[in-house]
Amino acid sequence: MANQDNKKSKSKDLQEKLFLQRKNTAKIFTQEEQKKADKFCEGYKSFLNVAKTEREAVEQAVEACIKAGFSEFEIGKKYKVGDKVYKLNRQKSVIAAVIGKDDLKNGVNLLAAHIDSPRLDLKQRPLYEEAELAYFKTHYYGGIKKYQWTAVPLALHGVIVKSDLSVVKVNIGEDAADPVFAVTDLLPHLAEEQYKRPANQLIKGEELNILIGSRPFKEDDGNDPAGGSNLVKLNIMKLLNEKYGLNEADFLSAELELVPAFKACDVGFDRSLIGSYGQDDRVCAYTALKALLDLKKAPKRTAVVILTDKEEVGSDGNTGLKSSYLEFFLNDLADMQNLPVRTLLSNSKCLSADVNVGFDPTFPDVNEKLNVAYLNYGVAVTKFTGSRGKSGTSDASAEFTAEVRKLFDDNKIAWQTGELGKVDLGGGGTVAMFLANLNIDVIDVGVPVLSMHAPLEITAKNDVYTAYKAFGVFIAGE
Ligand code: MN
Ligand code: MN
Numbered sequence: 056m057a058n059q060d061n062k063k064s065k066s067k068d069l070q071e072k073l074f075l076q077r078k079n080t081a082k083i084f085t086q087e088e089q090k091k092a093d094k095f096c097e098g099y100k101s102f103l104n105v106a107k108t109e110r111e112a113v114e115q116a117v118e119a120c121i122k123a124g125f126s127e128f129e130i131g132k133k134y135k136v137g138d139k140v141y142k143l144n145r146q147k148s149v150i151a152a153v154i155g156k157d158d159l160k161n162g163v164n165l166l167a168a169h170i171d172s173p174r175l176d177l178k179q180r181p182l183y184e185e186a187e188l189a190y191f192k193t194h195y196y197g198g199i200k201k202y203q204w205t206a207v208p209l210a211l212h213g214v215i216v217k218s219d220l221s222v223v224k225v226n227i228g229e230d231a232a233d234p235v236f237a238v239t240d241l242l243p244h245l246a247e248e249q250y251k252r253p254a255n256q257l258i259k260g261e262e263l264n265i266l267i268g269s270r271p272f273k274e275d276d277g278n279d280p281a282g283g284s285n286l287v288k289l290n291i292m293k294l295l296n297e298k299y300g301l302n303e304a305d306f307l308s309a310e311l312e313l314v315p316a317f318k319a320c321d322v323g324f325d326r327s328l329i330g331s332y333g334q335d336d337r338v339c340a341y342t343a344l345k346a347l348l349d350l351k352k353a354p355k356r357t358a359v360v361i362l363t364d365k366e367e368v369g370s371d372g373n374t375g376l377k378s379s380y381l382e383f384f385l386n387d388l389a390d391m392q393n394l395p396v397r398t399l400l401s402n403s404k405c406l407s408a409d410v411n412v413g414f415d416p417t418f419p420d421v422n423e424k425l426n427v428a429y430l431n432y433g434v435a436v437t438k439f440t441g442s443r444g445k446s447g448t449s450d451a452s453a454e455f456t457a458e459v460r461k462l463f464d465d466n467k468i469a470w471q472t473g474e475l476g477k478v479d480l481g482g483g484g485t486v487a488m489f490l491a492n493l494n495i496d497v498i499d500v501g502v503p504v505l506s507m508h509a510p511l512e513i514t515a516k517n518d519v520y521t522a523y524k525a526f527g528v529f530i531a532g533e
Contacts, residue, residue, distance in 0.1 A: 080469045080517040081327065081431045092520035096329060099519055100319040102341050103331045104229075107314045108212045109147045109364045109374075112170035112337060116149050116344055116362055117141060123348040125151060130387050137353035142384050147364040147374040150384050151347055155357040155532065159392050162402030163357040163385070164532050165495065166346070167376065167486050168339035168409065169366035172332070173197030173508045175204060175238075175263055175313040177213075181306055184288035189268040191236075193313065194260070197367030201258040203509050205240035209265065213311035215301060223299045228316040235316045236265045265313060267291060315510040322513055327431070329519065334512040336366065338502045338519055339408035346526035355532035357388070366409075366486055376486040382493060397494070404455070405497040406529055407487035408522070410514075411435040411473035413503030421481070426474040428503035430515040433469025434525045436460075437499035440475050442482020449491030451498035459498055459529075466528040469521050473499065500525060
């Protein structure tokens with residue numbers, strides 16, 4: 056017996072030495088660490104509740120930056136080590152940076168996360184009345200399973216820029232006293248034909264209509280008006296005119312977004328998980344920015360956090376990462392040291408901070424178990440994304456992957472591999488390739504998510520906290 060035990064422990068020892076180990080943070084966190092992680096996530100949940108759109112996320116980020124002593128970046132100003140700056144791009148993306156000790160010719164350490172999330176946008180002419188009910192027409196933004204957006208309470212967020220160029224901010228449905236809005240769905244009793252549709256058309260894009268009212272306009276004396284059509288629509292327009300001074304044409308120059316109206320909450324009896332709208336990718340946006348704000352001293356290399364827009368629709372547009380705005384900012388930084396920006400870019404390193412799929416045992420077949428990320432096992436490090444033969448990915452080099460691996464191991468950051476589904480099955484991308492195309496070393500690091508792009512996305516608190524720690528050691532750059 057003794058002999059056998061000996062043998063067993065020898066193989067166990069050898070396995071521990073030679074095999075790649077995955078560690079569940081819920082098992083390895085000390086009580087103190089667990090407490091810290093849970094506490095950290097309270098701040099994160101509060102952020103999710105007030106940052107449901109890219110504009111709101113930018114507002115929150117700038118407010119936090121100013122509070123932490125950041126000032127607006129000025130072109131031509133000579134910044135010194137430890138100086139903190141931020142630069143807005145059209146109220147929809149923001150770059151924050153802390154000047155490091157090293158010369159900029161050695162490059163910067165960059166964290167890139169996106170702050171746009173899938174949602175329902177209003178069309179330019181949204182308002183109509185049908186069967187004495189008033190509605191908004193929508194065009195969904197990003198990859199959604201359309202049927203998930205029916206019969207859930209929705210809030211209306213955004214801006215309307217009137218013809219005098221004044222801006223009206225809209226936020227209805229978040230306050231307990233506010234009304235909410237909804238997309239209706241067919242009752243099961245009458246859904247026989249609907250059930251025959253393919254699932255991606257169970258609800259069609261043109262059926263994502265938002266119910267916004269049902270009472271017709273009445274005269275001041277309370278009487279029905281003599282004739283006239285569209286009286287429910289008229290009544291809605293009258294309310295909007297009274298509250299915001301709007302007329303129907305003002306929708307033409309508006310960005311109004313319908314997002315789930317509920318708040319971020321704990322999920323599970325043990326409260327180990329977070330359920331919320333918009334965690335892809337505000338979980339990485341929050342943790343990345345917080346890591347920058349919490350830097351205890353000036354970083355070794357200049358630390359830059361970029362919170363970008365438009366990732367969910369392919370990163371095109373002047374607030375997305377295919378735009379030159381990041382390069383322009385880095386160019387302005389490089390100018391400060393009379394350095395060509397190409398030198399700064401070529402020596403820069405980036406973690407593309409974005410979520411990845413977490414293994415869902417209810418749907419095990421879409422992922423390959425060896426390489427997929429698991430909830431509670433720390434940040435997912437994804438060397439490549441893309442689909443079908445690594446198409447559309449930057450694929451981090453072995454050298455840079457090893458650097459990140461060493462950094463996380465040396466700092467006891469729990470990390471695991473990530474992969475976006477089985478080969479040949481689907482796939483997807485992040486902003487990593489747009490940074491790599493600037494000749495920056497980049498790899499995806501982020502939090503595993505369940506029910507990604509659904510109104511209620513789920514993450515593990517320990518992974519959120521681990522992301523914050525991981526981003527912190529990366530930008531400290533020691
Ligand atoms: Mn994402
Ligand atoms: Mn996404």
